Amino acid sequence: MQLDELYRRVIMDHYKNPRNRGTLDEDSVTVNLNNPTCGDRIELQLQVENGVVKLAKYTGEGCSISMSSASMMTDAVRGKTLDEALGLAEKFSAMMQGQPVEFEEYEDLEALSGVSKFPARIKCATLAWNALRKGIEAGRQS
Amino acid sequence: MNPQDLRKAFPILNQQVNGHPLVYLDNAASSQKPRSVIDAIVRYYEHDNANVHRGVHTLASRATDAYEGARAKVARFLNAASEREIVFTRGTTSALNIVARSYARAVLREGDEIVLTPMEHHANLIPWQQAAKATGAVLRYIPMQPDGTIRLADVEATLTDRTKIVSVTHVSNVLGVVNPVKEIAALAHKCGAVMVVDGAQSAPHMKVDVRDIDCDFFAFSGHKMCGPTGIGALYGKLELLEKMEPVEYGGEMIEHVDYYDATWKESPWRFEGGTPIIAGAVGLAAAIDFLTDIGMEAIERHSTELARYAYDRLSAIEGITLYGPRERAGLVTFNLEGVHPHDVATVLDTEGVAIRAGHHCCQPLMRKLDVTATARASFYLYNTEEDVERLVAALIKAKEFFGHAIG
Numbered sequence: 001m002q003l004d005e006l007y008r009r010v011i012m013d014h015y016k017n018p019r020n021r022g023t024l025d026e027d028s029v030t031v032n033l034n035n036p037t038c039g040d041r042i043e044l045q046l047q048v049e050n051g052v053v054k055l056a057k058y059t060g061e062g063c064s065i066s067m068s069s070a071s072m073m074t075d076a077v078r079g080k081t082l083d084e085a086l087g088l089a090e091k092f093s094a095m096m097q098g099q100p101v102e103f104e105e106y107e108d109l110e111a112l113s114g115v116s117k118f119p120a121r122i123k124c125a126t127l128a129w130n131a132l133r134k135g136i137e138a139g140r141q142s
Numbered sequence: 143m144n145p146q147d148l149r150k151a152f153p154i155l156n157q158q159v160n161g162h163p164l165v166y167l168d169n170a171a172s173s174q175k176p177r178s179v180i181d182a183i184v185r186y187y188e189h190d191n192a193n194v195h196r197g198v199h200t201l202a203s204r205a206t207d208a209y210e211g212a213r214a215k216v217a218r219f220l221n222a223a224s225e226r227e228i229v230f231t232r233g234t235t236s237a238l239n240i241v242a243r244s245y246a247r248a249v250l251r252e253g254d255e256i257v258l259t260p261m262e263h264h265a266n267l268i269p270w271q272q273a274a275k276a277t278g279a280v281l282r283y284i285p286m287q288p289d290g291t292i293r294l295a296d297v298e299a300t301l302t303d304r305t306k307i308v309s310v311t312h313v314s315n316v317l318g319v320v321n322p323v324k325e326i327a328a329l330a331h332k333c334g335a336v337m338v339v340d341g342a343q344s345a346p347h348m349k350v351d352v353r354d355i356d357c358d359f360f361a362f363s364g365h366k367m368c369g370p371t372g373i374g375a376l377y378g379k380l381e382l383l384e385k386m387e388p389v390e391y392g393g394e395m396i397e398h399v400d401y402y403d404a405t406w407k408e409s410p411w412r413f414e415g416g417t418p419i420i421a422g423a424v425g426l427a428a429a430i431d432f433l434t435d436i437g438m439e440a441i442e443r444h445s446t447e448l449a450r451y452a453y454d455r456l457s458a459i460e461g462i463t464l465y466g467p468r469e470r471a472g473l474v475t476f477n478l479e480g481v482h483p484h485d486v487a488t489v490l491d492t493e494g495v496a497i498r499a500g501h502h503c504c505q506p507l508m509r510k511l512d513v514t515a516t517a518r519a520s521f522y523l524y525n526t527e528e529d530v531e532r533l534v535a536a537l538i539k540a541k542e543f544f545g546h547a548i549g
Contacts, residue, residue, distance in 0.1 A: 003492055003543060007485075038484060039501040039508060039515045061514045063482035064544075124484060 006118055007064065010111035014068035019075045022057045029138045033131040035123055040066045044074075044131040048139040053077045053085055058128065065121050069112060070128035076106040082136045089129045089136075096122050143440045149524040151176040151432075162494025165529045170315050170343060170473050170520030171498050172365050175429075179368055182428035186421050193417055195394065209420050212427035213410075216375050219430045220360060221351040227383065229376040229410040230423055234342040235265040237361035237376035238309075240413055241338055242269030244386040245359075245378075246307060252278030255305045257335070259321070260286045260510055261314045264503040266340040270309060279306070286510070289467040290317035297329050305335040312344035316502050316516065318449060318470030320344075324355045331356070336382070342366060346522070347445050347472055349438040352377050364422065369429035373422030376413070383409035390415035441523050445472025448521040452530045459537060465511055473520035475502075478537065481544045483517040489540035495533055 024045040034041040040062030047055040056074035060067065073092075077085040092109065095101040098116040103109040115125045149155055152174045157164050166174060186208060192201035194209045210225070217225040231237040246256070246269075256270045260283050274281050284292055284300045292310075301308065308330040313320050327337035336358040344350060346367035352360050359382075363374040378386075388395055388406055392415040397405045406412040433441065449472045456462050461479035478486050483499035490497055498518045501508045508514060519533055 003489060006488065007543070037500065039505065040484075041514065063484035065484070118488060121484070121488060 005114040006121070008111040008114065010108050011064060011068045014071040014108065015064040018067060018071040020055075020057045020071065020078075021059060023059060024055060024057050028055075029135050029142060031131045031135045031138065033127060033134065035062075035066070035127050037123065038062075040124060040127055042066070042070055042127055042131050044070070044128065044135055046077075046132075046135045046139055048082070048142070051081050051139075053080050053082065053139075056132075058131075062127065063121075063124050065112070065115060065124040066127045069125045070131075072106070072108050072112070073128045073132060076103070076109060077132065082139055085132060086136050089133055092129050093126070096126060143436050143444060143523065145444065145524050145526045148436070149526075151178070152524055153177060153180070155524060159494040159496070160492050165495045165525075165532045167519040167521065167525065167529065167533060168496045168498045169346075169522040169525075170366070170518065172371070173346060173368050173522050174524070175370065175425075176368055176432050178432050179370065179425050179428045183370060183421050183425045186424040191421070194420055195411075205420055208424050208427075209418065212423035215427045215430050219350075219434070220345075220377050221353050222377055223353065224380060226408070226410055227377055227380050229378065229383070229413040230418055231361075231374050231376050231413075232372055232419070233363035233365070233374035234340060234361045235363075237359075237374055238266055238338070238340065239269045240376055240386075240389055241309075241359050241361075241378070242273045243389045244413075245336070245382065246270070246273040246279075247276055248385075248387065249306055250274075250277035250279040253304060254279040255282050255302060255307075256280070257282050257284060257300055257305050257308045257330075259284050259292055259310050261290060261317055261319065261504065261507050262309070262311055263315055263340065263342065264505070265342070266309055266311055266338075267506070270307070284310075290314065290319045290465065291467055292319070292321055292326075294322060294325055294329070297326050301329055301333045301335065303333055305330070305333050307338060308335050309338035309340065311340040311342075312350075313347070313471045314466070315343050315473070316475050316504050316507055316518070317466030318473045318475070319466055320471055323357060327356050327358075343471065343473075346433075346441075347438075348442040358382055364426040364429060367429055368432055370422050370425040373419045373426045375426075378409075380409065383413075386413075388412045388415065392416050394418065436523060444523055445521050446470070448472060448525055448527070448530065449474055451527055452519060452521070452533065455530055455534050456537070459534065459541070461541060462537070465513075465516060472522065473518060475516045475518045477513060477516055478541055478544075481540060483515045485544065486517045486537070486540050489543055490533070490536045493532070493536040493539060495536045497533070 029046040031044045042060035190204040192205040194206040214225045330337040338359040339357045341362040345362035360377040365371040395415040452474045465475045487499035
């Protein structure tokens with residue numbers, strides 16, 4: 001196991017300079033999720049209009065993997081329909097299972113592929129994406 | 143005792159992890175098992191295995207003797223007055239749940255108080271929350287000093303004549319604090335409360351004498367003290383156990399059954415419904431033999447000295463925050479500035495050093511310490527100062543790696 005395989009430069013950049021960190025106004029879809037085994041926590045907010053994610057923001061606390069994943073995810077889903085966003089979440093899950101996956105429109109996400117070799121850290125990377133799935137569900141109902 | 147020699151008794155320690163000799167520093171979560179414990183379990187399954195208490199054949203007698211012999215061994219290990227005061231359980235959690243479900247719910251009335259400390263493991267917190275909800279009792283907390291210690295004056299000030307149960311961890315799995323349980327028990331008894339001790343982190347590391355502490359209940363787990371997982375015990379004073387209702391019903395625990403009602407065996411068997419954890423008890427007995435051969439006093443001295451050594455070595459690293467007092471049981475809990483404990487633990491793992499990162503089943507305490515998670519290195523009889531040096535070297539590497547990556 002090589003540390004550089006896990007902690008790629010792109011990941012550390014998102015950790016150090018998080019994109020979309022913050023909150024949206026109250027009428028956005030809000031999801032709180034924590035990882036009970038480790039204490040990582042995310043609050044994800046989605047501004048959904050006509051079935052499209054206009055904006056996604058998050059706050060939370062966690063390791064470099066969980067927070068960089070949240071940073072990338074909120075960037076990647078912006079402007080996507082709920083179905084497209086769900087498709088990204090599925091793709092991300094496949095990558096965590098070690099399948100070769102390409103994110104043509106948002107290549108940063110591929111930097112997280114190394115996490116699949118560190119089974120204990122997969123739940124860190126998927127926290128934000130699980131929040132997204134819940135948010136999509138809630139967005140569909142609203 | 144010589145940790146280098148003892149190490150050889152643990153087959154699992156003789157391996158490389160990620161290209162480095164394994165340094166196992168997650169003993170507060172679960173300890174490793176010596177060859178003698180592994181062999182005892184194998185021997186039991188190869189020679190003596192049968193169900194206990196109900197067969198007339200030879201293997202059934204051997205299995206029963208092994209199981210009840212293990213109970214007697216646990217009783218001696220804790221200096222209980224009788225083996226009838228030892229209930230085998232899955233571990234500390236299920237032992238504490240028996241007290242909270244059976245004793246507590248029978249005794250507690252609305253407005254009664256259960257007194258805990260802010261450093262309790264979820265296993266010694268949630269069962270009491272639920273007992274309080276079910277009975278209308280209230281939870282009260284003994285204040286904690288900034289270094290994590292408890293002052294007896296604060297215990298005295300917290301207890302009232304409504305206090306019915308005081309439940310305190312003997313050794314904190316986060317702070318390493320050793321609580322004055324004997325003195326707290328005396329104060330609890332003065333106001334008519336029972337004293338429950340969570341011994342998950344003390345039984346593996348020090349001589350425990352339940353009669354000297356004069357606690358009413360004491361719970362511990364086998365797997366943290368060289369025994370197998372899935373076995374632990376609840377010590378309870380016999381006069382209390384005898385009055386308590388079972389929490390699990392079924393075979394093994396009954397005296398007389400008809401179609402509409404049943405009566406229970408006496409304690410401790412009434413608390414052991416179903417086929418018990420026989421091989422686990424055999425393994426636990428072998429673990430107790432292993433530990434007592436070394437001597438609990440020697441083990442305590444070793445773990446404590448190693449923890450103090452680690453505390454001082456880690457204190458010298460810039461950017462490390464340590465939690466809890468310097469005088470402590472065998473573990474150190476810390477954070478490296480700017481690096482999440484998960485990331486620390488991953489870097490250490492690539493260096494072959496196994497530590498724990500997370501909230502250590504103490505979420506309220508984490509919030510009190512104003513952290514979301516911490517890293518913890520916990521020691522046992524096979525750890526050495528060289529292991530601490532490997533920890534230090536790996537931490538410096540983590541610091542450099544993230545300093546560079548984040549910088």
